[in-house]
Amino acid sequence: MLINFVGILFDGIAYGSLLFLIGIGLSVTMGLMNFINLAHGAFAMLGGYVCVAVMTRFGLPFLATLPIAFIVTALAGAILERTLYQRLYQASHLDQVLFSIGLTFMAIAAATYFWGPGQQPIQLPDFLRGQVRVLGLDLGAYRLFLVALVIVITMALVWLVAHTRFGAQLRAAVDNQQAAAGMGIHVNKVFALTFALGSGLAGLGGALGIDVLGLDPTFPVKFMVYFLLVVTVGGAGSIKGTLMAALILGVFDVAGKYYVPEVGAFVIYASMVLLLIVFPSGLYGRRA
Amino acid sequence: MKVALRTEALSKQWGGFRANSDLNIVLPQGARHALIGPNGAGKTTFINLLTGVFTPTSGKVYLGDQNVTHLPQHQRVKRGMARTFQINTLFPGLTVLESVVLAVCERRGIAGRWMTTVAKQREAVEEAENLLESLRLLEEADALTRNLPYGKQRLVEIALALATRPKILLLDEPGAGIPSAESAELFAVIAALPADVTILLIEHDMELVFRFAEAITVLVGGQVLTEGTPAQIAADERVKEVYLGEARHV
Amino acid sequence: MSVAAAGARTDDPGSRRLPDGRWHRMEIGFWLLPIAAFFLLPGFLVLGSQILIVALFALSLDLILGYAGIVSLGHAAFFGVGAYSAGLLVTHGWGEPLSGLVLAGAIAALVGYVVSFLVVRGEDLARLMVTLGIGLLLYEAANKAAFMTGGVDGLSGVVMWKLLGVFAFDLGGKVAFAYSLMVLFIVFVLMRRLVNSPFGLSLRGLREGGKRMPAIGSPVRSRQVVIFTIAAGVAGVAGGLLAQTTQFVGLEVFGFPRSAELLIMLVLGGAGRLYGALIGAALFMIAQEVLSGLNPVYWQFWIGLLLVVVVLSARGGVMGAAEALQASLRGKAI
Numbered sequence: 001m002l003i004n005f006v007g008i009l010f011d012g013i014a015y016g017s018l019l020f021l022i023g024i025g026l027s028v029t030m031g032l033m034n035f036i037n038l039a040h041g042a043f044a045m046l047g048g049y050v051c052v053a054v055m056t057r058f059g060l061p062f063l064a065t066l067p068i069a070f071i072v073t074a075l076a077g078a079i080l081e082r083t084l085y086q087r088l089y090q091a092s093h094l095d096q097v098l099f100s101i102g103l104t105f106m107a108i109a110a111a112t113y114f115w116g117p118g119q120q121p122i123q124l125p126d127f128l129r130g131q132v133r134v135l136g137l138d139l140g141a142y143r144l145f146l147v148a149l150v151i152v153i154t155m156a157l158v159w160l161v162a163h164t165r166f167g168a169q170l171r172a173a174v175d176n177q178q179a180a181a182g183m184g185i186h187v188n189k190v191f192a193l194t195f196a197l198g199s200g201l202a203g204l205g206g207a208l209g210i211d212v213l214g215l216d217p218t219f220p221v222k223f224m225v226y227f228l229l230v231v232t233v234g235g236a237g238s239i240k241g242t243l244m245a246a247l248i249l250g251v252f253d254v255a256g257k258y259y260v261p262e263v264g265a266f267v268i269y270a271s272m273v274l275l276l277i278v279f280p281s282g283l284y285g286r287r288a
Numbered sequence: 289m290k291v292a293l294r295t296e297a298l299s300k301q302w303g304g305f306r307a308n309s310d311l312n313i314v315l316p317q318g319a320r321h322a323l324i325g326p327n328g329a330g331k332t333t334f335i336n337l338l339t340g341v342f343t344p345t346s347g348k349v350y351l352g353d354q355n356v357t358h359l360p361q362h363q364r365v366k367r368g369m370a371r372t373f374q375i376n377t378l379f380p381g382l383t384v385l386e387s388v389v390l391a392v393c394e395r396r397g398i399a400g401r402w403m404t405t406v407a408k409q410r411e412a413v414e415e416a417e418n419l420l421e422s423l424r425l426l427e428e429a430d431a432l433t434r435n436l437p438y439g440k441q442r443l444v445e446i447a448l449a450l451a452t453r454p455k456i457l458l459l460d461e462p463g464a465g466i467p468s469a470e471s472a473e474l475f476a477v478i479a480a481l482p483a484d485v486t487i488l489l490i491e492h493d494m495e496l497v498f499r500f501a502e503a504i505t506v507l508v509g510g511q512v513l514t515e516g517t518p519a520q521i522a523a524d525e526r527v528k529e530v531y532l533g534e535a536r537h538v
Numbered sequence: 539m540s541v542a543a544a545g546a547r548t549d550d551p552g553s554r555r556l557p558d559g560r561w562h563r564m565e566i567g568f569w570l571l572p573i574a575a576f577f578l579l580p581g582f583l584v585l586g587s588q589i590l591i592v593a594l595f596a597l598s599l600d601l602i603l604g605y606a607g608i609v610s611l612g613h614a615a616f617f618g619v620g621a622y623s624a625g626l627l628v629t630h631g632w633g634e635p636l637s638g639l640v641l642a643g644a645i646a647a648l649v650g651y652v653v654s655f656l657v658v659r660g661e662d663l664a665r666l667m668v669t670l671g672i673g674l675l676l677y678e679a680a681n682k683a684a685f686m687t688g689g690v691d692g693l694s695g696v697v698m699w700k701l702l703g704v705f706a707f708d709l710g711g712k713v714a715f716a717y718s719l720m721v722l723f724i725v726f727v728l729m730r731r732l733v734n735s736p737f738g739l740s741l742r743g744l745r746e747g748g749k750r751m752p753a754i755g756s757p758v759r760s761r762q763v764v765i766f767t768i769a770a771g772v773a774g775v776a777g778g779l780l781a782q783t784t785q786f787v788g789l790e791v792f793g794f795p796r797s798a799e800l801l802i803m804l805v806l807g808g809a810g811r812l813y814g815a816l817i818g819a820a821l822f823m824i825a826q827e828v829l830s831g832l833n834p835v836y837w838q839f840w841i842g843l844l845l846v847v848v849v850l851s852a853r854g855g856v857m858g859a860a861e862a863l864q865a866s867l868r869g870k871a872i
Contacts, residue, residue, distance in 0.1 A: 113835050373753075
């Protein structure tokens with residue numbers, strides 16, 4: 001029973017790490033630009049399909065597709081940000097919601113057109129399949145890889161935000177946009193880079209997540225709630241909060257589906273609503 | 289002397305930043321009181337604490353004898369406290385008349401009626417029109433608020449506050465951004481308010497302050513530097529120091 | 539066109555433009571259209587009922603979105619509650635249409651009342667999440683409660699008794715159409731009264747200046763609770779109508795696509811104008827019908843593109859464009 005529990009905990013952490021990887025871009029975007037981007041899942045989806053396309057078309061191994069997925073998605077994010085998103089930063093939240101829903105629809109339609117409506121199969125490299133013995137427990141090798149990778153990326157992100165000039169500019173812009181601009185920070189550039197980085201990470205998460213979350217054209221809608229949930233509960237603009245929320249959500253979801261499968265997703269939505277009642281600004285949320 | 293508004297050790301702090309520290313301010317009824325201080329001194333924060341937009345970190349706010357520290361905004365308005373905003377906080381998509389009628393209906397407690405039409409609220413509409421007329425806004429009654437020039441919008445800002453028939457009026461830089469010629473009109477309206485209305489005015493224009501105020505509080509860095517009559521404040525060296533370069537002398 | 543001459547004031551308080559609830563000629567013309575359709579387009583009536591029902595649903599969203607400014611991504615929740623309430627009532631033995639409809643609306647309003655307290659608490663984003671979450675939650679609940687709702691297969695066998703004891707629901711859809719039209723019209727008239735009332739003005743105030751409302755003494759939260767409850771009830775009535783006229787209730791009544799499409803309709807027609815909701819719904823449904831032969835992928839793509847374009851450019855949807863046109867024509871006349 002205990003072993004089961006630890007196994008579930010680990011699965012939940014792996015799942016949560018994926019959610020964090022995809023969701024952190026959304027969190028920073030919302031905290032920075034105050035932009036509600038429901039299309040964020042579409043970037044993750046793009047990363048996933050890029051990975052699949054590169055593997056099938058060019059025969060590259062799985063691991064090699066990951067940086068490609070990151071770069072392509074980051075580029076897409078940068079382009080869309082400069083051409084479209086940028087125009088709506090001052091718009092009402094409703095407009096932003098509508099806009100991003102429109103983008104999502106277009107993304108889903110495009111994915112269906114090019115790859116069909118079914119789930120994408122993925123061939124993981126051999127060394128990532130199967131189980132690994134860690135401290136007397138059998139843990140999934142791929143999930144282990146996931147968690148390790150996300151730990152590394154998280155540390156890199158934290159270092160980026162805390163110790164680089166860009167990070168300082170980002171923090172300043174999140175805190176007080178006007179003051180930051182007044183200090184000579186090119187807020188537009190910060191936005192563009194941040195959006196690109198966030199989208200890239202989402203794309204990477206989408207590619208990594210094919211095995212765990214699956215990949216089909218309805219991905220953005222299916223998982224949109226989860227990403228939004230992670231950001232809302234964790235508090236937009238907070239790395240720590242997003243991470244906490246993602247891990248909690250991951251564990252709860254996996255545990256819920258294992259222990260009370262009849263209720264399933266219901267647990268997640270109910271916990272979200274409850275959490276929002278108690279913490280209207282999220283766990284580590286900035287005061288609105 | 290009846291006290292209209294009183295604060296007790298009122299403080300507001302965000303993280304390490306102390307916006308207001310330990311403010312004990314007393315406004316007798318009918319006061320013509322000005323609150324001055326350099327930018328960032330915490331004057332607007334003070335108004336936000338008084339009106340309930342912010343909850344204080346510590347301290348109390350009293351309306352007359354009642355402790356209203358934890359009373360929500362709209363209930364403080366019902367008890368007679370109204371304010372204007374430093375940055376226009378109006379209803380862009382409503383006409384001037386609609387905005388003021390709305391405020392009047394809220395005061396009269398009829399804004400919840402849904403089985404009748406707005407046009408049928410004769411008394412409320414008449415009251416609104418009279419108010420607009422006194423502010424020389426009647427001609428713009430049907431104009432959308434967002435289409436008005438800035439100066440007129442500032443007047444609507446005051447109209448909305450006056451529509452609530454306040455006993456205590458908190459004005460946050462009412463003349464901000466208006467050229468002196470027009471602001472004279474605005475201040476004429478304020479000066480013409482009934483004597484039993486208590487007015488707290490935040491302003492940077494020293495000439496207006498000295499003309500209007502009977503008492504002045506100087507706020508610096510979230511704390512009271514000094515209080516007194518205009519003559520005392522004008523003579524105070526510390527105040528002059530604080531305002532070197534800040535004062536507008538006409 | 540200010541009525542007042544310089545300095546003089548007319549003594550009639552009604553001389554200025556305030557919501558007065560007077561019926562415009564165009565409105566009357568508008569309502570003659572479905573009546574004409576009833577007599578002239580018998581083959582169209584089944585689709586027509588659907589349009590009327592969705593129009594009612596869109597109307598309910600306009601109340602909270604267009605008038606009170608609450609962005610909801612889960613309004614389908616109340617639609618679904620109404621649909622299942624009405625459907626389950628029939629499958630449990632009571633098939634009288636009108637009372638079923640009233641029940642559907644009442645239950646949806648009750649759920650809306652409870653949910654409203656969650657919705658009025660947070661900021662925009664939290665509100666969005668809560669509304670989205672409620673919709674998804676109910677979808678899952680209905681899915682899991684398959685023993686009651688039929689789950690993925692849906693609830694069928696919703697066979698209604700005669701309307702008013704006289705009119706049996708016919709296959710041609712005549713009775714359904716007339717029934718839906720009556721309900722839509724009655725609810726519309728009530729809602730029209732509401733938005734022209736002082737309460738309606740306060741809702742617009744909420745939408746236009748949420749920060750100023752408490753400063754003029756308005757109890758914002760309780761107003762939001764009231765309108766949210768009413769909107770939920772109206773959505774429930776629309777859902778009930780769907781169940782009763784199509785004799786079936788599927789899970790998709792709760793689905794996110796429903797809520798999203800509703801938003802699109804409002805954007806198309808123009809929010810905050812009541813008629814915009816009706817027009818947007820009609821346009822959307824007709825377009826969907828006409829283009830339904832096309833690959834559904836195309837439909838989704840073009841709708842998405844339309845949405846993006848509209849948000850980036852046109853303000854106020856069809857009604858907004860119409861009003862702008864009207865204003866410029868009037869300007870030219872002077």
